[in-house]
Amino acid sequence: MNTIDIKSYMQSVGQEARAASRLVAKADTAAKNRALTAMAQAIRRDEALLLAANAKDLDNARAKGLEASMIDRLTLSAKGVATMAEGLLQIAALADPVGEISGLNYRPSGIQVGKMRVPLGVIGIIYEARPNVTADAAGLCLKAGNAAILRGGSEAIHSNQAIAACVKEGLRSAGLPESAVQVIETTDRAAVGELITMKDFVDVIVPRGGKGLIERIANEARIPVIKHLDGVCHVYIDDQADFDKAIRIADNAKTQRYGTCNTMETLLIHEGIVEKILPALSKIYFDKGVELRGDAAARGIVAQIKEATEQDWYEEYLAPILSIRVVDGLDQAIDHITKYGSQHTDAIVTENYTHARRFLREVDSSSVMVNTTTRFADGFEYGLGAEIGISTDKIHARGPVGLEGLTSQKFIVLGDGQLRQ
Ligand SMILES: NC(=O)C1=CN([C@@H]2O[C@H](COP(=O)(O)OP(=O)(O)OC[C@H]3O[C@@H](n4cnc5c(N)ncnc54)[C@H](OP(=O)(O)O)[C@@H]3O)[C@@H](O)[C@H]2O)C=CC1
Ligand SMILES: N[C@@H](CCC(=O)OP(=O)(O)O)C(=O)O
Structure with missing residues (x-):
């Protein structure tokens, strides 16, 4: 035509x-x-x-x-x-x-x-x-x-x-x-x-x-x-997260399906828990063939993590690639999501009621989640029948x-x- x-x-x-x-x-x-x-x-x-x-x-x-x-x-x-x-x-x-x-x-x-x-x-x-x-x-x-x-x-x-x-x-x-x-x-x-x-x-x-x-x-x-629009989705693992829950959520949010808009693209981890959790999480990701790109603090803990550039924080990979940043607390996590996120879907893993409530109130995304995976952002999963x-x-x-x-x-x-x- x-x-x-x-x-x-x-x-x-x-x-x-x-x-x-x-x-x-x-x-x-x-x-x-x-x-x-x-x-x-x-x-x-x-x-x-x-x-x-x-x-x-x-x-x-x-x-x-x-x-x-x-x-x-x-x-x-x-x-x-x-x-x-x-x-x-x-x-x-x-x-x-x-x-x-x-x-x-x-x-x-x-x-x-x-x-x-x-x-x-x-x-x-x-x-x-x-x-x-x-x-x-x-x-x-x-x-x-x-x-x-x-x-x-x-x-x-x-x-x-x-x-x-x-x-x-x-x-x-x-x-x-x-x-x-x-x-x-x-x-x-x-x-x-x-x-x-x-x-x-x-x-x-x-x-x-x-x-x-x-x-x-x-x-x-x-x-x-x-x-x-695109989903630059985050999971933030708080220092008061339940270890096993955090591992399972961070794994599912990245690896359950790589190409969807609600897949996690950046993992934020509190400095107070990172030494304990990052080696275990990295092993899971590496075993599944996920490439990790991190900041200096993350790379200091797991040497195989590649260096993340400023562009990585904005990136929607839709692929087995994950960027990881270590943050000093909830404020820095929220600031990061505000600056680099796409207001699609973001989650916090924490057992701290006040942190969970603050995350829900302050993160300005279409779905904000506590203690679950970003992959749930879906019309069928929300009970709308389809989307x-x-x-x-x-x-x-x-x-x-x-x-x-x-x-x-x-x-x-x-x-x-x-x-x-
Ligand atoms: N929020 C949501 O619900 C969803 C978001 N997405 C996002 O979509 C992206 C992945 O899909 P992808 O196929 O790469 O997306 P694209 O934006 O490349 O393509 C999507 C559609 O837009 C058309 N299109 C793209 N650019 C133009 C243009 N300049 N003029 C006219 N038509 C255009 C494409 O046509 P053509 O075939 O000609 O390229 C295609 O039909 C990811 O960022 C993902 O997160 C995907 C699904 C759901
Ligand atoms: N909400 C759907 C995904 C919709 C979506 O992300 O589409 P796409 O980016 O084309 O993979 C789901 O959770 O599977």
Whole structure:
């Protein structure tokens, strides 16, 4: 497609999405659930097709020499296909947020004032090359009564188009418009430029990605944005931490999965406990092939730790690399997180109640945790059913975004002929 074709293609995607959004906003819960169930059935039935499409994407990705974390995200296994279908069924089982009325109270004038939960309209989502996001985002947007325009990472184009066919089949079979979920068919980034400026057709943009994407969105978007940015996540081991808990948490936060945005990238350790804990922790990391980069104090204790540069503290490795800094207390830990973190997810390990409370209050991240792993920052783990991603923005939705984050509330007023005096 040339530039003119992309513009007109995106205009038509936008127009269709706007028209579909009006229909899905008023669709009843049963129809939306039928569509979600049919999508799940189509995905299960088409497992072989989806895996073949994914194999094509993986071949291309390997030929391009993509990093291990990218390949990990991109890979769909049979289990991954089953999980995607299961996710759609779980979304079907969630309560429908649309139309929920809350806080309806009588005013002295006799009117009743309350709030009704309503869809946002058309949501444009730009995300990494992770095929399951296509199904999750389609399902969540539909259940929340929105139309979605999905632009996944270009490496996943074949997988995404195969999933899109199952999504469309599900919509069709439930009598809902197919254009309620549209997966953009071109990998040309000019389509992203169009999507983020089509203010007549798109109500909200959700960008999930790294700094390059966000920079473009910040410069060009003409539509409200809910940013889902990178995770420079920290675990701080306090001097009053339980030794075994600290070891298990620091291990899990780094090594349970390297490529996700909620993986720990920097470990902060109190100087009062570092000599005891760092040798044991380093052994665990080295045994799992994790490269450690530390400050002088950490390297003074474990000689195999490489030297960390200033840039390391800002780094989201998404890989088996961890930076380690020794701090003199809670204040220095919080200062470090404030300076180098990305306001995504940070955790403290401590048995000290006051330190835990201060950490919760003073660390300004979308999830702040006590005595557990940053890997828990996830919509499913938080009980939201699934997630669009983890918002690193502060307004509208913060942290894992599920159905509620894809809706807003309007005031409703019920009267019986009352007039304002
Ligand atoms: N907070 C959260 O919920 C999440 C955050 N992330 C973050 O995303 C990053 C990893 O994903 P990665 O794939 O590397 O992210 P990228 O930002 O490179 O890519 C994400 C998406 O944005 C597109 N994109 C990137 N730059 C531009 C641009 N200048 N113009 C138009 N489109 C663009 C990509 O398209 P193309 O395919 O053309 O490159 C892709 O669709 C990490 O930083 C991770 O933490 C990831 C998932 C969830
Ligand atoms: N919340 C999800 C991860 C979302 C996420 O990080 O995506 P990505 O950065 O593409 O791996 C989880 O905990 O597995």
